[in-house]
Amino acid sequence: MISITSKTDFRFLKKSFAVLFWILLWQVAAQLIGQEILLVSPVSVARRLIELTVQSIFWQSITTSIGCICLGFLLGVISGIILAYLTTRFSMLDFLFYPLLSIIKATPVASFIILALVWLSANQVPILASFLMVLPIIWSNLSEGIQKIDSDLDEVTKVFSLSKNRKLFLFYLPSVLPYFSAACTTALGLAWKAGVAAEVLANAKRSIGGNIYASKIYLETTDLFAWTIVVVILSVIFEKLILWSMKKILQKFNLQGIL
Amino acid sequence: MKLSVNHLNVSFGEKVVIRDLSMDFSLGKVTCLTGPSGCGKTTLLRVLCGLQAVGAGMVNNPFSVSFAFQEDRLFPWLSAQDNIAAILPGKRKSTRIEAKNWLKRVGLEGEEEKLPASLSGGMCQRVSLARALAADRELLLLDEPFHAMDAAIKKQCMDLIRSSSKGKTIIFVTHDLEEAEQFADEICFFSGSPLALGKKVIKKRTYS
Numbered sequence A: 001m002i003s004i005t006s007k008t009d010f011r012f013l014k015k016s017f018a019v020l021f022w023i024l025l026w027q028v029a030a031q032l033i034g035q036e037i038l039l040v041s042p043v044s045v046a047r048r049l050i051e052l053t054v055q056s057i058f059w060q061s062i063t064t065s066i067g068c069i070c071l072g073f074l075l076g077v078i079s080g081i082i083l084a085y086l087t088t089r090f091s092m093l094d095f096l097f098y099p100l101l102s103i104i105k106a107t108p109v110a111s112f113i114i115l116a117l118v119w120l121s122a123n124q125v126p127i128l129a130s131f132l133m134v135l136p137i138i139w140s141n142l143s144e145g146i147q148k149i150d151s152d153l154d155e156v157t158k159v160f161s162l163s164k165n166r167k168l169f170l171f172y173l174p175s176v177l178p179y180f181s182a183a184c185t186t187a188l189g190l191a192w193k194a195g196v197a198a199e200v201l202a203n204a205k206r207s208i209g210g211n212i213y214a215s216k217i218y219l220e221t222t223d224l225f226a227w228t229i230v231v232v233i234l235s236v237i238f239e240k241l242i243l244w245s246m247k248k249i250l251q252k253f254n255l256q257g258i259l
Numbered sequence B: 001m002k003l004s005v006n007h008l009n010v011s012f013g014e015k016v017v018i019r020d021l022s023m024d025f026s027l028g029k030v031t032c033l034t035g036p037s038g039c040g041k042t043t044l045l046r047v048l049c050g051l052q053a054v055g056a057g058m059v060n061n062p063f064s065v066s067f068a069f070q071e072d073r074l075f076p077w078l079s080a081q082d083n084i085a086a087i088l089p090g091k092r093k094s095t096r097i098e099a100k101n102w103l104k105r106v107g108l109e110g111e112e113e114k115l116p117a118s119l120s121g122g123m124c125q126r127v128s129l130a131r132a133l134a135a136d137r138e139l140l141l142l143d144e145p146f147h148a149m150d151a152a153i154k155k156q157c158m159d160l161i162r163s164s165s166k167g168k169t170i171i172f173v174t175h176d177l178e179e180a181e182q183f184a185d186e187i188c189f190f191s192g193s194p195l196a197l198g199k200k201v202i203k204k205r206t207y208s
Helices: A011-033 A044-052 A055-091 A091-106 A108-120 A123-145 A151-159 A164-202 A206-218 A221-252 B040-049 B078-086 B092-105 B122-134 B153-164 B177-183
Strands: B004-014 B017-026 B028-032 B055-058 B065-068 B139-143 B169-175 B184-190 B199-203
Touching: A011 A108, A044 A221, A055 A091, A055 A123, A055 A164, A055 A206, A091 A123, A108 A123, A108 A164, A108 A206, A108 B199, A123 A164, A151 A164, A151 B065, A164 A206, A164 A221, A206 A221, B004 B040, B017 B040, B017 B055, B028 B040, B028 B177, B040 B139, B040 B169, B040 B177, B055 B092, B078 B122, B092 B122, B122 B153, B153 B177, B169 B177
Parallel strands: B028 B169, B028 B184, B065 B139, B139 B169
Antiparallel strands: B004 B017, B004 B055, B184 B199
């Protein structure tokens, strides 16, 4: 008799083990070096993080950074969607925008940030930096998704004369959603990186980047690590939040088979 | 009103698929198109429902069309029930009830909420067939509708098509002559490619 048993999924445990392993390695390395200014120990970082969380500046900085980066991200997503639609619909526009988007993709974000410092205030630069990171990713992924829409299924919508609304919600959106979702998660991580880099270079007041800049000036390695961990945590939270909200919306429309 | 094609020509690049084909289809009957692979049978169905552009000639089809494609062509993100409900007019609640009834009629009761990926090929084909029948159009085009079905289910589906499409015109494509004999009122043989070559129509006895 053949019995098929499914292996228990230990993914969460495995992930936790991996995180613990690297923290342990970090602790060992910090102890071996023995100089907090070169490599701070995870225990010191955790202690500093706890200290920071009780300060109002910590929450103000987080709020400012979230606001700026999310605004840049949202603007990038909206513009990316509009551009992807227009450039796939009108090939002339594709030719027109292609060089511009290629330049945005290839130009180092630091160049944009320094240039933007001339035109914008320090607190507006992170918005632009995040926007410029997000726009080409959303645009190119979504364009690819639109171009790869299944023509066989498109014929089904024609034969059965589906209304415009049904075509949009039951066919076009589900077809491009995997591309959009992948683009969003990639772009969000980059938006955080570019946004915080912009805050550092612009020395934006009451922001995560501003605090990282201050820790660099005063050689506060513990603060630098603590704020960096905050950025990583926020980035992961927002990535999970986007995926979770997309899944919830899909469940509402009975389209959970997409993601 | 009649359903016909006159001096129809269809080519894919250099390849002529249909050359100067003229034929009238009997209304209210089941016509089977059969012939060797690649002779243009599917192309003719696509021409009749307006999915295929013609090079020359005339297509006269004043009827509303429903099509069960050779591949199931189900939306992979929709459940079996929602795949049928998607093409039905009306509110979601009522279309889902109707869709559920159609699934029951093709022997897929209990499979309503499954996605196409978790159904077998034959099951997907039955969902596709149920969708085509549920659309309730005047002309039903079926492209090898039974190819992934076993004998018992094939018979069940044939009976269902017959009972739910009384008085409607059905054109179906198959390679299986036995299937054509069993199901069609008229069989149109195409012995060569392009399609118009060697056309021979045989009137048959009534389906029982």
